[in-house]
Amino acid sequence: MLHLRMIVPPDRTQAAVKAIESTVGTTHLVVLPGAAREPAGDVVMCDVAREAGDELLKELRELRIDQDGSIAVENIDFSLSARADTAEKEAPGEPADAVLWEQLEGATHEESTLSITYSAFMILATMIAACGVVLDNAILIVGAMAVGPEFGPLAGICTAVVRREPRLAARSLIALIVGFAVAIAATTVFSLGMDALDLFSENRLDADRPNTSFIWQPDPFSFVVALLAGVAGMLSLTSAKSGALVGVAISVTTVPAGANAAVALSYGEFGQMWGSTEQLMLNLFGIVFAGVLTLYGQKLLWRTQRGRWRRAPGARKDS
CATH class of the missing domain: 1.20.1080 (Glycerol uptake facilitator protein)
Structure with missing residues (x-):
């Protein structure tokens, strides 16, 4: 699994959340309105199966979140979560075969x-x-x-x-x-x-x-x-x-x-x-x-x- 932490301009938070929710293999979505100070914006966090990570990152970059905010990606080495297990099963393919081009x-x-x-x-x-x-x-x-x-x-x-x-x-x-x-x-x-x-x-x-x-x-x-x-x-x-x-x-x-x-x-x-x-x-x-x-x-x-x-x-x- 991958953990995404984003600073999203408020006018694009809804679009970012929609992209996350409609992507196979995502879970643990957290939205903190107005939490970010530099740059100013909303903090959005989620976990995503590695197989779906590249597709989600592509959509988030199309929203220019990387230009006007930030996107940080971390590998989750260990996680105890039934929802995370379900998300990984829903994502097609195997994590080892996934390519994160970015x-x-x-x-x-x-x-x-x-x-x-x-x-x-x-x-x-x-x-x-x-x-x-x-x-x-x-x-x-x-x-x-x-x-x-x-x-x-x-x-x-x-x-x-x-x-x-x-x-x-x-x-x-x-x-x-x-x-x-x-x-x-x-x-x-x-x-x-x-x-x-x-x-x-x-x-x-x-x-x-x-x-x-x-x-x-x-x-x-x-x-x-x-x-x-x-x-x-x-x-x-x-x-x-x-x-x-x-x-x-x-x-x-x-x-x-x-x-x-x-x-x-x-x-x-x-x-x-x-x-x-x-x-x-x-x-x-x-x-x-x-x-x-x-x-x-x-x-x-x-x-x-x-x-x-x-x-x-x-x-x-x-x-």
């Missing part, structure tokens, strides 16, 4: 913004992966994959394509390109420093690396894994199962490929550098391609069910 766009907007923290995580992840590459240590590679924040911009690009949001696409693309460029440049300098301390060596890079040589030797499996990771990543975002993102993060070789390219560049090993770059581009393209297809598939699925979200006009909900 929430998805907001989440990807935040995660795909180029910031100092984002850049720091990219640099640290790439440096950890560089150590894993030189030591041929799979544990360090997995750790670097988990630390890397690059899926945020990738998800932002997918969302922007489906939602036709050029600003989000530009922001995500900038974060992705600049983030990897800065991380690779910093890791190249880091590699040179580690070499000066006699902790890295060209011989280690050129030696047989059974655990990490795949990083700069892309093959069809690289693209297949990227496709699967793209689908899993978008499903984890749209279904609010964020824990699955960790599995997605450690399944693709984006950050390790950037790290191998940086170390190879520091030693002038251009063959490995280009192989790593190819691996990186292959994975990025595969994730975006699969992510976009997944979102389009979900959009089509929910569009076919849209007629089931609403009851006949005048059907009133318990509040």
Whole structure:
């Protein structure tokens, strides 16, 4: 279930209440006339099944409540209410399958913004992966994959394509390109420093690396894994199962490929550098391609069910 808390201009309160009451899966409706001070208006609260949340939010935004008031949405982790149970049963579909497009766009907007923290995580992840590459240590590679924040911009690009949001696409693309460029440049300098301390060596890079040589030797499996990771990543975002993102993060070789390219560049090993770059581009393209297809598939699925979200006009909900 979702909890909605709104500040509604008084002249639109009746329309907002009508939209809530006529939406399948709503309950616990509360109206507090004149309770809001900044901005001034009525406070309206309700609970809604996740399956019906996107449709209700769309109607509320058509009333421009988000422009002249506010709409806050929270996940209800635990609720003891027979009426809430009834509302969830009335809403068609399953909560895990529902997509809240507004929430998805907001989440990807935040995660795909180029910031100092984002850049720091990219640099640290790439440096950890560089150590894993030189030591041929799979544990360090997995750790670097988990630390890397690059899926945020990738998800932002997918969302922007489906939602036709050029600003989000530009922001995500900038974060992705600049983030990897800065991380690779910093890791190249880091590699040179580690070499000066006699902790890295060209011989280690050129030696047989059974655990990490795949990083700069892309093959069809690289693209297949990227496709699967793209689908899993978008499903984890749209279904609010964020824990699955960790599995997605450690399944693709984006950050390790950037790290191998940086170390190879520091030693002038251009063959490995280009192989790593190819691996990186292959994975990025595969994730975006699969992510976009997944979102389009979900959009089509929910569009076919849209007629089931609403009851006949005048059907009133318990509040």
